[in-house]
Structures are given as structure tokens and as C-alpha cells.
Amino acid sequence: MDWASVLVDGILATIGPITAAYAISAIGLNLQFGYAGLLNFGHVAFMLVGAYGTAITVDLGGPLWLGIIVGILAAALLGLLLGLPTLRLRADYLAITTIAAAEVIRLLVRSSWAQPLTNGVFGIQGFADSFFDLNPFPPSQLYGIGSLIVTGRKLWVMLVGWTLVMLLTLLIRRLIKSPWGRVLKAIREDEDATISLGKNVFAYKLQALMIGGSIAGIAGILLAVEQQNVTPDAYLPKITFILYVIVILGGAGTILGPVVGAVVFQFLFFTIDALMVNAQANIGWVGDLLTPAAAGQIKLVLVGVGMMVLMIFRPQGVLGNREEVLIDER
Amino acid sequence: MPTQSAERGHSARPYTRSIVSRRARFAWFWLAAITIVVMTPLASSAAGESIGGTLIQRLDDEKLPVEGVTITVTQDGNEIGVGESGANGKWEVAVPGVGSYQVRLETSTLPEGVELTDPDKEELSDVKVRDGQAKKVIFPLGEGITSTVSTYQRVGALLVAGLKLGAIIALSAVGLSLVFGVTGLVNFAHAEMVTLGAIAAYFFHASSVGPQWPLVVAIVPAVLVGAGFGWIQERSLWRPLRNRHTGLVAMMVVSIGLSFALRNLFLIIFGGEPRAYPDFAGQQPIEVLGISMVPKQLITIAVALVVLAGVGIFLQKSRAGTAMRAVADDADLAESSGINVNRIILITWTLAGGLAALGGTFFGLNEAVQWDMGFKLLLLIFAAVVLGGLGTAYGAMAGGFIVGVAVEMSTLIFPSELKAAVGLGLLIVILLVKPQGLLGSKERIG
Numbered sequence A: 001m002d003w004a005s006v007l008v009d010g011i012l013a014t015i016g017p018i019t020a021a022y023a024i025s026a027i028g029l030n031l032q033f034g035y036a037g038l039l040n041f042g043h044v045a046f047m048l049v050g051a052y053g054t055a056i057t058v059d060l061g062g063p064l065w066l067g068i069i070v071g072i073l074a075a076a077l078l079g080l081l082l083g084l085p086t087l088r089l090r091a092d093y094l095a096i097t098t099i100a101a102a103e104v105i106r107l108l109v110r111s112s113w114a115q116p117l118t119n120g121v122f123g124i125q126g127f128a129d130s131f132f133d134l135n136p137f138p139p140s141q142l143y144g145i146g147s148l149i150v151t152g153r154k155l156w157v158m159l160v161g162w163t164l165v166m167l168l169t170l171l172i173r174r175l176i177k178s179p180w181g182r183v184l185k186a187i188r189e190d191e192d193a194t195i196s197l198g199k200n201v202f203a204y205k206l207q208a209l210m211i212g213g214s215i216a217g218i219a220g221i222l223l224a225v226e227q228q229n230v231t232p233d234a235y236l237p238k239i240t241f242i243l244y245v246i247v248i249l250g251g252a253g254t255i256l257g258p259v260v261g262a263v264v265f266q267f268l269f270f271t272i273d274a275l276m277v278n279a280q281a282n283i284g285w286v287g288d289l290l291t292p293a294a295a296g297q298i299k300l301v302l303v304g305v306g307m308m309v310l311m312i313f314r315p316q317g318v319l320g321n322r323e324e325v326l327i328d329e330r
Numbered sequence B: 001m002p003t004q005s006a007e008r009g010h011s012a013r014p015y016t017r018s019i020v021s022r023r024a025r026f027a028w029f030w031l032a033a034i035t036i037v038v039m040t041p042l043a044s045s046a047a048g049e050s051i052g053g054t055l056i057q058r059l060d061d062e063k064l065p066v067e068g069v070t071i072t073v074t075q076d077g078n079e080i081g082v083g084e085s086g087a088n089g090k091w092e093v094a095v096p097g098v099g100s101y102q103v104r105l106e107t108s109t110l111p112e113g114v115e116l117t118d119p120d121k122e123e124l125s126d127v128k129v130r131d132g133q134a135k136k137v138i139f140p141l142g143e144g145i146t147s148t149v150s151t152y153q154r155v156g157a158l159l160v161a162g163l164k165l166g167a168i169i170a171l172s173a174v175g176l177s178l179v180f181g182v183t184g185l186v187n188f189a190h191a192e193m194v195t196l197g198a199i200a201a202y203f204f205h206a207s208s209v210g211p212q213w214p215l216v217v218a219i220v221p222a223v224l225v226g227a228g229f230g231w232i233q234e235r236s237l238w239r240p241l242r243n244r245h246t247g248l249v250a251m252m253v254v255s256i257g258l259s260f261a262l263r264n265l266f267l268i269i270f271g272g273e274p275r276a277y278p279d280f281a282g283q284q285p286i287e288v289l290g291i292s293m294v295p296k297q298l299i300t301i302a303v304a305l306v307v308l309a310g311v312g313i314f315l316q317k318s319r320a321g322t323a324m325r326a327v328a329d330d331a332d333l334a335e336s337s338g339i340n341v342n343r344i345i346l347i348t349w350t351l352a353g354g355l356a357a358l359g360g361t362f363f364g365l366n367e368a369v370q371w372d373m374g375f376k377l378l379l380l381i382f383a384a385v386v387l388g389g390l391g392t393a394y395g396a397m398a399g400g401f402i403v404g405v406a407v408e409m410s411t412l413i414f415p416s417e418l419k420a421a422v423g424l425g426l427l428i429v430i431l432l433v434k435p436q437g438l439l440g441s442k443e444r445i446g
Helices: A003-015 A017-035 A043-059 A064-086 A091-110 A129-133 A152-177 A179-189 A191-196 A201-227 A237-250 A257-282 A284-289 A292-313 B002-007 B020-025 B027-039 B151-183 B190-205 B215-243 B248-270 B295-317 B319-329 B331-336 B341-366 B373-388 B393-412 B416-433
Strands: A142-145 A148-151 B049-054 B056-059 B062-065 B070-075 B078-084 B090-095 B099-105 B114-116 B123-129 B134-136 B141-143 B286-288 B291-293
Touching (some): A043 A064, A043 A091, A043 A201, A064 A091, A064 A201, A091 B248, A091 B373, A091 B416, A142 A152, A152 A179, A152 A201, A179 A191, A237 A292, A257 A292, A292 B248, B049 B123, B056 B141, B151 B190, B151 B215, B151 B291, B151 B341, B151 B373, B151 B393, B190 B373, B215 B341, B291 B295, B295 B319, B295 B341, B295 B393, B319 B331, B341 B373, B373 B393
Antiparallel strands (some): A142 A148, B070 B099, B078 B090, B099 B123, B286 B291
């Protein structure tokens, strides 16, 4: 076993742009789930809509900046469409609708019916050239310390990604400390009491869903730009579940929770991955028993189990305060 | 039609019979087929770019490679290369480099009776090939529609297909609704109970390590496995959580985690390929009142009706059933009138597991067994449960049949790949118009 390379692979993945995108998406989910108590189980759909909004706009000849705006607005619109019929009802209904909507939207995007716009299963590629034109680092130059080396291209995406993480964290902090945020937390704690204070609970929930959705849209755009590629099958329900584990792990309803959760989760996920790959290569019987495909699926089983175990034994996560996450029947 | 059954399995298949019900039935299959083709590992990382694929015609549960079809690859009007599909349906055309190509399937070279399912898709105008990529493209092929079908026959066949789908949904949905009734939990892992039943039946029926019983026998242990799983779940997970006073929302998140873990476990154990039960795999359609249908559809509907009627009698007449309704109505009141609530909840979970397993087995019988089949059905189950009214057993039954028929009928207007979207649309409309459902009471929705 080559422990050093396991660690290096894990750290490289943890500081990479994917982690930044997951952290951003988790910030959005945290606003919905952690602060407003909304059970949005179709979070990946917001990322898909954001990414496709951008890719399609550029594909039709628009500039990238316009595409990004379109993507963010489209994600907010999706929040509106899903929220309007469900947010007046019990929490279960939002969960049911969103979990279904996420899969339906993915199937719609990949259907031949939508192919003229989305290019079906093949997706849309190469729409973010103007983003990489702004890259101040020579794209193929290597940067780093010791074994931790990234290319200039990746460094540029990382810089933008983690800057966004910081800005959005500050934005959420500002929002939550504002009267708007206090009402949101009040709704989570006791909806009836908030109604009796004359607050329009429905409007607050809808706003939280839409703002959280647009933040997820930004995450989707970042991922799509980084890969210069959108395909429908990159937006599987598993991403939503991973994001839930991230939010609960870090601490739902805390400012830094989603970021800490994303970093810890990605480190564990990729270290386990590197461990399994290493074990396959170096330990004979493991290699016989464990195919690479099975290794990937085992990680997903662990995600599901992790979600259960966290929710049962430590619903407040790493940073959270137990009193704040007594999410109950609402 | 005995003459047709004699010809089955030979290359000279009769392609002339009506295919409407079949087309509706196998819409899910298309998704699966396309997914498989897309996920087929790329050909060995040969240097240089190419475009290729496998021409497969999907009939019933068989995949037939289509041989001798010409495919032309062009770029901006210049011909790049011509490929012909081999005996295994595979074709490949090398292309000079990265870029966008047009790929055209020469429909005149298709064998008789094989046609593109979407006639407009004979040319893919923008196939992008990346660096070093062996790009795979798909031309979905189906049976040619050579006989014209009257509207009556078409609607009739869709009605039968819809009732069959409805029967499967209703069987699966009743348990979800009963569990919600007695515990208040929306159990997302219910989908995996459906899958478990189908996989268990496959194990007892067709697995090389299983006993290989006939399917009608294998259903029994499959339902027992499902019921046992419901029992174990309640004893080892949900009851301890209730005793810890875990909130319902937290329990719902736990059920979603459980669903996700189980689904991927099934993928590891069962693999990603859809598999059909060998029994009844290629049943010949029969005609009733001029409508073409497959006997297993009728059996599915009949068995479901009998079982659901049995559930109804159980709820109305038996002590446990009455107690179940009492707990659903008001658990505290039921407890104080001497009902052992935990025991009733345990019975409900066991019943729900068994019914879901039965629904899953019939789902697998009519379509195919796959690791995520329950998850695919979950949306329709939810639509049925919400339409009928969350927590009402009879509502879930009625909702199941209504949703099944509505979804199948929608293919008259919408392409069948949008079936899932129709299901979601239905769900949203119900929530907007009558969120408590047909039989639900207003206070349940909060």
C-alpha cells in the first residue's frame, strides 16, 4: 500500500473545483433544509437547470455572461414552479414532488423530444471558452507544493470556485443575521407562531427555495464550465443525496457547515476511493473480489448508510447545535 | 394465433401484427436500452477518433442485432466513411479528427419489418467527437408499423396496459399508504421493497444458484421475503427510532438514506442489466373484443383485484384490520382503548412489505427486473397515493388504477418517453386542485 499517494490523491480532490461546486450547492441546500426546514430532495435538478441554462444560451449564440444569468434565473424559476403547489402543504409533499421532479427533468432533457435544444444524451460541449480566455495563469504550467500539483487551468477554476464559496457564505451570513433570516428560522422552529405574528410564511419559504435553488444553479454552472460539458446523466439523484450528507455532516443550519461538510466529505470519499484502488492494485485477493465498478457502488452504499447514521446519531453534524436541529413534523 | 407462435424465435418473425400495446408496455425498456448502449464501455482506447454503435432491435425481452445496415458519416456534405453493421449489429466508422459530424442511417437498407422508432431520426446532424473518443451513437429500432390500427383498438390496448400498470401501482401503493396511516412516515425506501420482491422472485425462479422453481411458485417465497423485510425494518429500525422520539422529518431523511443504500446494494448484487423472468417471457397476444392483449396483463389485473379485495376485507372485518384503521385514525385513542399499537404497526409493515414484493414481482413479470425498478415506479406510486389521499388504503387502490390508465392513455397525445413527466404533471395538478386527495381528510395535509 502506498499511503502517501492515497493521501495526496485525497487532498488534491478535496481542494479541487468539484469540492468548491459541492460546497456552493450545499450552501443553497443548507438555506432550504437547514434554515427554512424545506425538504428539497431534487436539489440536483437546480444544478442541471443552471448548467443547461448556461450551455443552451451559449449554444444558441449568446455570450457566456448572459448564459450564467439565464442559468441562475432558470434555477430560481424552477424553485417557484416546484414551490407554488407544495409549500402550503405538509413537508412531505415538497419532498415527494422534488424527488420526482429531479428525475423527470433529467429524462426530459435527454429525451428525443428535447433534443433540438439539449442535444439529448450527447449533451452540449465547449461553451465556456470565454471563461478560460480570462485565465491569468498559463493553462499548462504546473503550480504546487511537493506532490500537490495542479495545472494553471485547474488553478483558475479553483480560484474562482473558492472565491464564490467565500462570497456566498458571506451572503448567507448576511441574510441569516437579517430580519428575513430570523423569520426563516422562526418558521423552522414554529410555523404557527410565525403565522400568528402576521408573517406570510408561504412567501418566506418560497423565497428560501428560490434563493437556495439559484445558489445550486451557480454550483451547476461552475461544474459545467469546469468540464466544458453538460450531459443529462451527470445529474443523477445520487448528487442530491451526497449533498444531504454534506449538509448534515457539516451541520445543518450553520453558516460554515456546508463548506466544512463538503471538505470533510470529499476528503473521506476520495481517500476511500484511493484506498480501494490501491488495495485492488496491491493486495491480490482484494483485486479479485472488488471490481472498480463495485468499488464505486460500495461508496454510494456508504453515502446512504452515512446519511442514516448521521441523521440518527448526530443530526447536528460536526458544527451544529443540537437544539437548533430539532426538525420535526411540519 | 397458433401459426405465429410456431414461428417465434426464428429470424423470419411476423412483423405485421398490431404492436400498440407492446409499444406502450415497453416504453420503460427503451430507457433501459438506451442507458445500456450509452453505458457500454467505450471500445478499447484505440488511437484516433471514430463513430460507432450497435444496431439493436428490442422485441419483447429479446435484443436482436440488426445486420447489413449501411450508415454514412459526412462532414459538411463531404462523405467521411461508410459503415455496415455486422452480425452482432456493431458498426464503426473512423473519422479524421475532433469535430462535428453528420451520421445517417440508410433506411432503405433496413431489413423488412425493422424501422426507426422515430422516423425523423434517420440523420443525426450534430455528432460531436472529442479528442481520442470512440463516439457511440444510437439509432433506436423497433418493429415497423405495417398494419393500421383503429382508434378503438389503440385506445382499448392502452386501457388494458393502463389497468395492468394501475394494478402494479395499486399493489405497491397500498402498503405505503397504510404505513403512512399508522406511523405518519412517508417511507421512501418503499421503492426498494418493490425491487426486493422482484429480485427475490428472480432468485427463486431463474438464478443459477437458486432453486429454479417455476415463477408461480417462486412468487410465494418472494412475497415472504418482502414481508419479512418489512418486519425486520420495523423491528430493527423504525421502532427504535420511534422510541427515541425521532421526528418524522428526520425519519423521512433516514428512509431516503436507506433507499439510496439499498438501491446501490441491489446494483452490486444484481448488476445493472435488466433481466426478464424466463417464464411467460414471450407470451403471444390474444384478442378480446378485437383488442390485442397479452394474457399476463390480464392475470396481473385479476390477481391484483383479488389481493386488493382481500386487503379490503382484512381492513373491514378482521380484528387486526379494524385496529389498524383505529391506529391510523388516532394512535393515542387506540392505545388507550387497549390496542397494542406497536403490534399493529408491526403487522402493517409486514403487510406492506409483502404487498410491495407482490407488486414488484408483477412489475418484473410485465417489464423486467432491474436494480432501480422500484425507484422508477416510485413517482407513480406517490402520484397514486396523493391522488387517493395520503394514509387511505382505498384511496391508494383507486389512485393506482387512475394513475396507471392516465399515464398509458397520455401516450395517445405525448411521446411515450414523456410518460414520467405526465406522472409528475398529474401529481402537481392534484396538489394544486385537491391536495387532500379523493378520499383523504383535510386536516391530514397541514
